[in-house]
Amino acid sequence: MTSAQETGGDVRLTGISKTYGSFTAVHPLDLTVPQGSFFALLGASGCGKTTTLRMIAGLEEPSSGTVHLGDQDVTALPPYKRPVNTVFQSYALFPHLDIFENVAFGLRRRGIKSVKNQVGDMLDLVQLGEQARKKPHQLSGGQQQRVAVARALINHPKVLLLDEPLGALDLKLRRQMQLELKRIQTEVGITFVHVTHDQEEAMTMADTVAVMNGGRVEQLGAPADLYENPRTTFVANFLGTSNFIEAEIQAGAARSGDDLVLKAGDCKLTLPAARCGGPATTGGKVLVGVRPEKISLTHADDAGQIPEGRNRITGRIADSSFIGVSTQYVVHSPVCPSFEVYAQNVERDTRLVPGAEVVLHWNPAHTFGLDAAQSLLAGTTGSAGVEKVEEDASA
Amino acid sequence: MTTVTDAPPPKAPAGEDAPARGPRKRGRLVPYWLLLPGILWLLVFFALPLVYQASTSVQTGSLEEGFKVTWHFATYWEALTDYWPQFLRSVLYAGAATVLCLLLGYPLAYLIAFRAGRWRNVILVLVIAPFFTSFLIRTLAWKTILADGGPVVDALNSLHVLDVTSWLGVTAGDRVLATPLAVICGLTYNFLPFMILPLYTSLERIDGRLHEAAGDLYAKPSTTFRKVTFPLSMPGVVSGTLLTFIPAAGDYVNADLLGSTDTRMVGNVIQTQFLRILDYPTAAALSFILMAAILFMVTFYIRKSGTEDLV
Numbered sequence: 001m002t003s004a005q006e007t008g009g010d011v012r013l014t015g016i017s018k019t020y021g022s023f024t025a026v027h028p029l030d031l032t033v034p035q036g037s038f039f040a041l042l043g044a045s046g047c048g049k050t051t052t053l054r055m056i057a058g059l060e061e062p063s064s065g066t067v068h069l070g071d072q073d074v075t076a077l078p079p080y081k082r083p084v085n086t087v088f089q090s091y092a093l094f095p096h097l098d099i100f101e102n103v104a105f106g107l108r109r110r111g112i113k114s115v116k117n118q119v120g121d122m123l124d125l126v127q128l129g130e131q132a133r134k135k136p137h138q139l140s141g142g143q144q145q146r147v148a149v150a151r152a153l154i155n156h157p158k159v160l161l162l163d164e165p166l167g168a169l170d171l172k173l174r175r176q177m178q179l180e181l182k183r184i185q186t187e188v189g190i191t192f193v194h195v196t197h198d199q200e201e202a203m204t205m206a207d208t209v210a211v212m213n214g215g216r217v218e219q220l221g222a223p224a225d226l227y228e229n230p231r232t233t234f235v236a237n238f239l240g241t242s243n244f245i246e247a248e249i250q251a252g253a254a255r256s257g258d259d260l261v262l263k264a265g266d267c268k269l270t271l272p273a274a275r276c277g278g279p280a281t282t283g284g285k286v287l288v289g290v291r292p293e294k295i296s297l298t299h300a301d302d303a304g305q306i307p308e309g310r311n312r313i314t315g316r317i318a319d320s321s322f323i324g325v326s327t328q329y330v331v332h333s334p335v336c337p338s339f340e341v342y343a344q345n346v347e348r349d350t351r352l353v354p355g356a357e358v359v360l361h362w363n364p365a366h367t368f369g370l371d372a373a374q375s376l377l378a379g380t381t382g383s384a385g386v387e388k389v390e391e392d393a394s395a
Numbered sequence: 396m397t398t399v400t401d402a403p404p405p406k407a408p409a410g411e412d413a414p415a416r417g418p419r420k421r422g423r424l425v426p427y428w429l430l431l432p433g434i435l436w437l438l439v440f441f442a443l444p445l446v447y448q449a450s451t452s453v454q455t456g457s458l459e460e461g462f463k464v465t466w467h468f469a470t471y472w473e474a475l476t477d478y479w480p481q482f483l484r485s486v487l488y489a490g491a492a493t494v495l496c497l498l499l500g501y502p503l504a505y506l507i508a509f510r511a512g513r514w515r516n517v518i519l520v521l522v523i524a525p526f527f528t529s530f531l532i533r534t535l536a537w538k539t540i541l542a543d544g545g546p547v548v549d550a551l552n553s554l555h556v557l558d559v560t561s562w563l564g565v566t567a568g569d570r571v572l573a574t575p576l577a578v579i580c581g582l583t584y585n586f587l588p589f590m591i592l593p594l595y596t597s598l599e600r601i602d603g604r605l606h607e608a609a610g611d612l613y614a615k616p617s618t619t620f621r622k623v624t625f626p627l628s629m630p631g632v633v634s635g636t637l638l639t640f641i642p643a644a645g646d647y648v649n650a651d652l653l654g655s656t657d658t659r660m661v662g663n664v665i666q667t668q669f670l671r672i673l674d675y676p677t678a679a680a681l682s683f684i685l686m687a688a689i690l691f692m693v694t695f696y697i698r699k700s701g702t703e704d705l706v
Contacts, residue, residue, distance in 0.1 A: 095606070096623075109612060
């Protein structure tokens with residue numbers, strides 16, 4: 001998937017940073033995007049993801065560091081000399097040119113005379129062959145978006161940069177375009193670097209996701225890996241939802257394959273040592289995290305039926321909301337004031353209503369441990385966390 | 396998470412269009428009543444003077460005996476044959492001034508729109524500042540600037556610029572004052588703000604990301620200007636050139652103060668006919684011919700520049 005036989009289209013950022021006066025938008029950053037991969041930069045606005053993208057495109061000059069495309073150092077090259085094309089957030093289609101000329105723009109600038117067939121093929125690829133002679137403002141948002149993609153792709157860039165390309169579309173169209181973009185990427189095999197604040201979009205489309213926060217990459221990895229093994233509370237909260245329990249290590253693990261035994265309140269929890277991001281010494285504090293959908297909910301009366309070896313916590317249901325495929329519960333527990341649990345709506349237990357005493361239990365393998373010395377709430381507002389992160393960034 | 400961010404926008408409450416039905420009954424005359432102030436304005440300030448002027452142009456007589464409408468259309472023909480050099484001069488001078496205004500105004504408007512940053516408003520005020528002084532005073536000032544033996548003329552002379560302009564036939568010998576060049580300079584100076592402001596407005600409206608997109612698509616900065624910025628500023632170019640050319644073609648102050656009898660424009664002729672010779676019909680006919688000529692040129696120009704759907 002991401003293995004690079006040749007480095008022709010690798011994007012290599014080395015120690016790249018960007019400062020505006022006293023504000024650091026991007027802290028020195030090393031990043032390699034392998035040839036042919038679909039790479040997402042994910043984060044709330046103001047986290048430096050767009051600045052990073054613009055430095056690859058050449059629209060922003062890095063304060064330090066270098067940008068390599070394959071073996072070529074392009075740091076000093078102006079945008080029009082870089083083999084890179086961008087799909088802009090607002091598409092930036094030329095309003096005075098029709099769709100055909102918009103798509104042909106890059107070819108014409110490179111002195112290619114016979115553009116008719118190429119443009120025709122490209123418009124067919126994005127299913128806009130009929131609209132060739134219309135002006136951009138006559139098209140719908142989704143169509144404009146496809147023109148923007150076609151206009152960039154026709155140049156066969158080494159890297160295609162996408163700056164929140166789906167931000168202006170409504171939900172349904174966005175889902176459709178996500179699949180469409182993924183299909184095009186597989187078809188043309190060009191490296192895509194995609195900037196987005198939508199964690200679902202990043203996870204659906206990308207092979208590799210880099211989660212950015214405050215001008216730094218918090219964590220980088222495959223979507224499933226990021227989701228299952230977040231290494232910071234920011235990642236744990238920004239990608240999906242997480243429950244955290246503050247716990248103390250009671251017994252360290254002798255070998256790395258072993259489990260740690262933790263104590264939180266009067267509950268005993270086990271955590272695979274390999275999944276502990278904090279200090280794994282006895283007496284050390286860790287944040288125990290677990291995803292809401294990994295948890296099973298059993299009425300306190302049936303507590304005896306819970307198999308041995310599972311992590312368990314007792315609590316009382318404070319709230320429940322039915323959302324179709326699942327029911328979301330908020331459970332008050334002595335170790336965690338509001339524990340979120342998502343239960344699939346199969347064989348619903350009618351006793352599970354607000355006020356009911358319950359036992360929460362899950363497979364210890366789904367537990368992850370984080371360093372306790374960080375905010376529980378980092379990234380909690382998720383994709384709606386614009387204000388918070390901007391405050392952080394300006395602080 | 397997604398349930399929060401992706402919630403559909405709230406629907407407009409049902410029955411919102413119901414109360415709109417009430418006032419619709421009040422009659423179909425409402426639009427006309429609303430149009431009335433505009434129509435009255437047009438009648439009083441545009442149509443009536445025009446009709447009055449039209450009737451004057453087909454009158455004959457003299458001031459002593461009084462003028463009468465005799466449908467004497469020959470006045471038009473006589474005016475045209477007698478004064479065609481002044482018409483031609485008007486078009487040439489106004490055209491030259493318009494081109495100069497465009498060449499001088501475009502870089503400044505571009506600078507204000509894209510490069511001025513926090514100085515933008517200061518420069519805009521400076522562009523308009525000359526209007527605080529009378530048109531006449533400013534034009535008279537140019538008389539001093541271009542005076543014979545003055546520093547400007549001396550400098551132009553020593554740089555041999557005047558040799559070139561003399562060869563072009565817009566100056567004579569080593570003077571600038573009382574030559575076509577002086578008149579063109581005056582026109583350019585006086586109408587420059589009318590070029591800069593519309594240009595600035597249309598340049599300022601251009602989305603900066605279009606420049607980035609062009610650069611991203613392999614356009615050098617010069618190509619970006621040629622293929623993106625300039626075409627998108629065409630509405631400003633068209634309105635700027637019209638706002639410069641039309642008043643410049645009818646101007647008489649510059650030719651009067653900075654020119655000589657050899658640089659008289661049609662505006663000067665009209666002024667003389669009205670105020671000194673008191674031949675009202677000829678003056679009115681000249682005005683109409685000028686108006687028609689400008690209307691014709693403007694229509695042709697707008698068609699040609701193809702900016703209808705950009706404006």
